[in-house]
Amino acid sequence: MIPPGRPVDEASRQAALAAYRILDTPREAAYDDLVAIATAICDVPMAFVSLVDRDRQWFKAKVGLEDTETSRDLSFCGHALLAPDTLMVVDDTLADPRFHDHPMVTGPPHVRFYAGAPLRVGGGSALGAFCVIDRRPRQLAPAQLAALEALSRQATRLLELHRISGELSLQLEERDWYEQQLLHYQQELEMENADLAEQSTTDPLTGLLNRRAFSHLLDEAIEMARSESTPLSLAIVDIDHFKSINDNHGHGEGDRVLQALGAYLRGQASARGRVARLGGEEFVQLMSGCASDAAVAECERLRTDVTAMDLGIPVTVSIGTASLEAGDDPSSLLGRADAALYDAKRNGRNRVATR
Known part of the structure; x- marks a missing residue:
């Protein structure tokens, strides 16, 4: 040492x-x-x-x-x-x-x-x-x-606020000047707090929502679907054989594939602001107003589009979907979609399964 x-x-x-x-x-x-x-x-x-x-x-x-x-x-x-x-x-x-x-x-x-x-x-x-x-x-x-x-x-800046507050107590005759300084620092703090709050809900690699932010989004979506009696589905998208991409082409290439898929998902009109990276090579998409059959059809289109993407290396995805049922909470809905994803993987990958 x-x-x-x-x-x-x-x-x-x-x-x-x-x-x-x-x-x-x-x-x-x-x-x-x-x-x-x-x-x-x-x-x-x-x-x-x-x-x-x-x-x-x-x-x-x-x-x-x-x-x-x-x-x-x-x-x-x-x-x-x-x-x-x-x-x-x-x-x-x-x-x-x-x-x-x-x-x-x-x-x-x-x-x-x-x-x-x-x-x-x-x-x-x-x-x-x-x-x-x-x-x-x-x-x-x-x-x-x-x-x-x-x-x-x-x-x-917080340390500066502490120092200025201490000096205020010793120099009350200069109160107006110090209050202006405190306001200036407070405004800067509020601006940076807003930036930091956004970063705490965003995946740094893809710019999508992270798991933490998606959890809040899913809670709100389920509550709204029930209050309006509208369907709700979600899909978990997993890049097939992603470890092989990292092993054979390097982690930089793996990151590029993740960013490309994240950009594609973010660009779908039906999913703006409702796509997240759960972690690793897994993404999740909320489909409000979408019943089971429509969700499967949408995911089949997504799967086909990904296969056709020009990434320099072949990339396919497996997708598991689930639709909101009576008694579902966020955990059970995600759990059924995850189980469907593993059905797709067990049956050969590059396919869509539903539960």
Whole structure:
């Protein structure tokens, strides 16, 4: 293990940290919301807002860790401070000489992946880092890395709000000026919150809704279908032999196929805003107002169109459909569509099955 060194601006960095008066303050929902968004966007079990003091790192917000602080010599974020303008990413800690024998790698919480975006303040110093951690080696997609940097900026603005609020209490005679500054920061926060909320419901590779967002959409669609007594169907679309595409042509080619299929599904007039990527090579499409026979016919057309797509490699899909029945809830409706999908796979793939 290699403990983190001290930044060249350590003295001014410590002075800036002290000026913010943030260390050892109580938990706040605004910071907790940011780490919750980070875990959703990056699909990780742990995320922290870490502030690095002289001999310790202290967590203003955290998910997945009980400790409120650790020794600075054990901090991953201490290393991130050494390059405050750069997002620090460690794909596999066991392959990094700084961390391969680190006690938090070899023991709980078994850190295998780390990404940290420094919390840079006005003078350029980094007070700490906004980081995400996983227990398995991995890489983040470009959109996830961009979101992590956005969350770091958001946390920094919260720190600025905290500092300004403290100064307000000491300088009430300048209240009007400070209120304008607070309003300015609040407006920026609201704008970035809107962007982050969208990212937390979007699959970064395809731009479609993710599983989390689709769950809410399906709840609403079922409620509307029942209130209006209209049919509702859904289809789960799975790319046949997708592992072979990755193995034979590379993961970059596999990603290109996923993006092409996602773009095709998004372009269907009947499915705008109602298509999601469930994960891996599985997509799901809601078909409001569509009964079982019509859903099967629509999916047969979809299957034929995919087979005819010019992707440079042959691609086919298997599709399972299900239509809303009395007593169905989102789980049972999805479950029947999933069972139909496996019927299609067992019967030779490149076909549509229904349950």
